[in-house]
Amino acid sequence: MQFLIRAYDGEGKLDKRMEVRPRHLEGMKNLSEHIISAGGLLDDNGKMKGSALIMDFESRKQLLLTNLMLLKRFGRRLRLSQ
Numbered sequence: 001m002q003f004l005i006r007a008y009d010g011e012g013k014l015d016k017r018m019e020v021r022p023r024h025l026e027g028m029k030n031l032s033e034h035i036i037s038a039g040g041l042l043d044d045n046g047k048m049k050g051s052a053l054i055m056d057f058e059s060r061k062q063l064l065l066t067n068l069m070l071l072k073r074f075g076r077r078l079r080l081s082q
Contacts, residue, residue, distance in 0.1 A: 004053070
C-alpha cells in the first residue's frame with residue numbers, strides 16, 4: 001500500500017534543517033526499504049520548505065508502527081494526516 005507523505009519544516013526552519021541533516025539522512029537509511037521516491041518541497045523562492053515521500057508499507061498499521069519507532073529512536077516522527 002503506497003502513501004504520500006508531505007513533511008513541512010515550518011517557517012524559518014532552513015538553518016535547523018541543515019543542522020540536523022546528518023541525523024535526518026541516518027533516519028532515511030532506516031526507512032530505505034519503504035521509500036519509493038523522496039525529494040524536497042520548495043517555496044516560491046526555490047528554498048527548501050520540507051520533504052515529500054512516496055512510501056510503501058503492507059498496511060496503514062505498519063506505517064503507524066514505523067512512525068512509533070522513529071519517535072522512540074530519533075525523537076521525531078512523520079506527521080500523518082488522517
